[in-house]
Every structure is written in C-alpha cells, then in structure tokens.
Amino acid sequence: MNRENSSLLSVRDLVVRYRTGKHRGAELTAVRNVSLEIEAGNIFALVGESGSGKSSLAQTILRPRTAESGSVLFHGEDLANISKSGMKKARKNIQIVFQDPLASLSPRRTVLQTLTEPLNHFRIGAAADRESRAIAMLETVGLTAEDGNRYPHALSGGQRQRVALARALVVEPELIIADEPLSSLDVRVQAKILDLISDLRDKLSVAFLFVSHDLSVVRQLADTVAVMYLGRIVECAPAGEVFSRPAHPYTRSLLNAVAAPDPRRPAPVVLKGEPPSPLTPPTGCVFHKRCTEMIEPCSSVVPEEIELGEPDGYPPKSKGAINANHRVRCLLWRTPNA
Numbered sequence: 328m329n330r331e332n333s334s335l336l337s338v339r340d341l342v343v344r345y346r347t348g349k350h351r352g353a354e355l356t357a358v359r360n361v362s363l364e365i366e367a368g369n370i371f372a373l374v375g376e377s378g379s380g381k382s383s384l385a386q387t388i389l390r391p392r393t394a395e396s397g398s399v400l401f402h403g404e405d406l407a408n409i410s411k412s413g414m415k416k417a418r419k420n421i422q423i424v425f426q427d428p429l430a431s432l433s434p435r436r437t438v439l440q441t442l443t444e445p446l447n448h449f450r451i452g453a454a455a456d457r458e459s460r461a462i463a464m465l466e467t468v469g470l471t472a473e474d475g476n477r478y479p480h481a482l483s484g485g486q487r488q489r490v491a492l493a494r495a496l497v498v499e500p501e502l503i504i505a506d507e508p509l510s511s512l513d514v515r516v517q518a519k520i521l522d523l524i525s526d527l528r529d530k531l532s533v534a535f536l537f538v539s540h541d542l543s544v545v546r547q548l549a550d551t552v553a554v555m556y557l558g559r560i561v562e563c564a565p566a567g568e569v570f571s572r573p574a575h576p577y578t579r580s581l582l583n584a585v586a587a588p589d590p591r592r593p594a595p596v597v598l599k600g601e602p603p604s605p606l607t608p609p610t611g612c613v614f615h616k617r618c619t620e621m622i623e624p625c626s627s628v629v630p631e632e633i634e635l636g637e638p639d640g641y642p643p644k645s646k647g648a649i650n651a652n653h654r655v656r657c658l659l660w661r662t663p664n665a
C-alpha cells in the first residue's frame with residue numbers, strides 16, 4: 328500500500344459544490360479548499376455556525392467522488408481511487424453518527440438487531456458470537472442487555488444516541504464522524520454523552536471528527552479544533568491554543584458569545600448579523616462584513632493561510648508564544664515584512 332503520510336485521515340484541498348436555485352442554475356461552494364489531518368485516536372473538532380459547510384465536508388469524506396476537487400486519504404490511500412474491497416474496508420473503519428438518532432435508527436429493529444446488523448454485514452467475528460459482542464458494546468456505552476430488546480421509540484434521546492454510538496463502535500472502527508451528535512439533546516444529557524465519548528476514546532482508542540456549531544461543547548473533548556466560516560477553515564490549532572490564544576476574530580467572537588468576560592483575554596469581539604450566503608460570498612476576507620477588527624485591505628485581499636509561530640506572524644492581540652501547528656487566515660497575522 329502506498330502510504331503518503333502517517334495521518335489516519337487527510338483531507339487535501341477539498342472543494343464541494345452544489346447546483347442550486349431555479350433550474351439548478353446557481354453554483355454554491357459549500358466547502359472551499361479545505362485541508363485537515365486527523366491522527367489516530369485523536370478528537371478533531373470542526374466548529375462553525377450553521378451553513379458554514381461542516382456537514383458537506385463531513386459527508387464528502389465517505390463519498391469523495393462527489394467532491395468538485397481535492398482528495399480524501401485514509402491511511403494514505405486516496406478514497407476516490409480505491410478498489411471496491413478497499414472501500415468496503417474503509418466503510419467499516421469510518422463510521423458516521425448523525426444529529427438525530429431517531430431518524431438514523433430503524434424503528435422496526437430492536438437495539439440488538441441494530442447492533443448485530445453491521446457485524447453481519449462486515450462479517451465481523453463468528454456468527455454465534457455476534458450477539459454477545461453487541462451486548463458487550465451496549466454495556467460499554469452505559470446501556471444494559473435488557474435495553475437490547477427495546478425499540479428506538481421506547482428509549483430516551485440520550486439512550487438513542489448511546490445506541491447510535493454503540494452501532495458505530497461495535498465494528499471497531501478507527502474513525503467516527505459525529506455530525507452534531509448532541510444538538511437534539513438537552514444540556515444535562517449532552518454533558519453525559521460528552522463524558523461518554525471522552526471515555527470511549529481512551530478505552531477504545533478511536534479517533535473522532537466531532538462536528539459542532541458550539542465551540543464551548545468541544546472544550547473538554549477536542550485535541551484539535553478547526554473553525555469553519557463560509558466553507559473555509561479560518562483557524563486550526565491544538566485545542567489548548569484555540570481556547571487560550573484564539574487568533575482569528577471569528578474564533579474570538581464565538582468564544583466571547585459563550586464565555587464570561589475574562590480580564591486576561593483580549594477585548595470582547597461581538598459577532599454581528601448572520602453569515603452571508605455562500606451563493607454571493609463577500610470579496611476579500613469573507614468575514615469582513617462582520618469583523619470588528621477589519622483593516623483597510625480586508626474587503627479586497629483574500630487572506631492566505633499562514634502558520635503562526637515565532638518569528639512568523641506578529642501577535643496583535645495575544646500574549647505569549649504561539650505554538651507551531653496553529654494556522655489562521657486573517658490579514659492581521661501577516662508576517663511583519665509581508
């Protein structure tokens with residue numbers, strides 16, 4: 328096998344477009360030149376307001392041929408050019424958990440049938456052992472063997488999301504794509520599921536691409552955070568960096584929207600208005616119409632992605648050294664001589 332790098336998943340320069348509007352005559356770019364790397368066993372959080380392209384990106388990972396351009400590599404293998412058996416293996420190793428477990432679980436299958444179905448499909452383990460394997464997984468996610476006999480409608484929202492996680496985990500995947508898995512749950516249940524995901528990652532060493540519109544939700548969970556705005560990743564860094572030294576005004580405004588004022592933090596940035604339509608993106612920096620820190624070139628110059636780290640970049644608002652692996656798209660962060 329040709330392994331190009333050590334990442335579990337690499338997304339390179341991915342572009343996702345839709346034909347939309349009257350007679351599908353308009354073209355909308357939902358994901359624009361996105362690159363990211365997910366390491367084995369890590370939790371990679373993808374955060375941004377509704378409409379920023381998170382689901383389009385997440386869903387294209389398992390159907391890369393629908394992308395306009397770019398590539399998705401799993402263990403260094405390009406999923407758009409993989410053999411049929413290679414794709415089947417990737418589908419086992421990359422599982423998806425959706426926002427609404429009720430919609431994603433079959434109402435006519437008991438919980439146990441829901442869990443044994445993928446074991447049968449991928450022929451995992453001996454047929455006689457599959458039921459006990461499924462029950463063991465139910466217990467791992469905090470459910471009981473008796474819950475296995477129930478149907479989805481008889482479970483609470485939190486229990487259903489546990490079943491959805493168990494169904495994804497039972498085939499022992501390497502990566503779970505969880506697209507807003509908490510947004511149909513109330514806050515108390517959200518906290519429990521977050522704890523569960525954190526435990527499972529440690530226990531089963533599975534990586535997550537965890538999609539959320541709420542930056543505060545991923546604080547306790549993520550190893551890496553990518554912030555998406557109008558189809559672009561505008562900031563990507565180890566989670567500690569994003570929360571202690573957010574470099575992009577959009578990230579700062581998302582944090583300010585949820586955090587109590589902290590005198591050690593840069594001045595609050597208030598997020599105004601709604602994101603623009605990706606059908607008519609603003610010129611220059613696509614965030615400029617909502618950015619309270621914009622400078623003169625922002626309405627005409629498209630910010631390149633730069634890697635922060637001394638001596639590159641000059642920190643206009645943050646204090647302290649900036650780590651490598653902290654990438655940002657903002658004209659405030661041009662190198663001093665650029």
Ligand SMILES: Nc1ncnc2c1ncn2[C@@H]1O[C@H](COP(=O)(O)OP(=O)(O)O)[C@@H](O)[C@H]1O
Nearest residue numbers: 345347357376377378379380381382383384605
């Ligand atoms: N199938 C589709 N056809 C046309 N436009 C779509 C389709 N799916 C998503 N979009 C548009 O693409 C943009 C990104 O949507 P989406 O990926 O769902 O964002 P998010 O998950 O961040 O809310 C939005 O403007 C949305 O309206």
Ligand code: SF4
Nearest residue numbers: 612615618625657658
């Ligand atoms: S490039 Fe300009 S408008 Fe865009 S985020 Fe940076 S300061 Fe704001």
Ligand SMILES: [Mg+2]
Nearest residue numbers: 381382383507
């Ligand atoms: Mg979405």
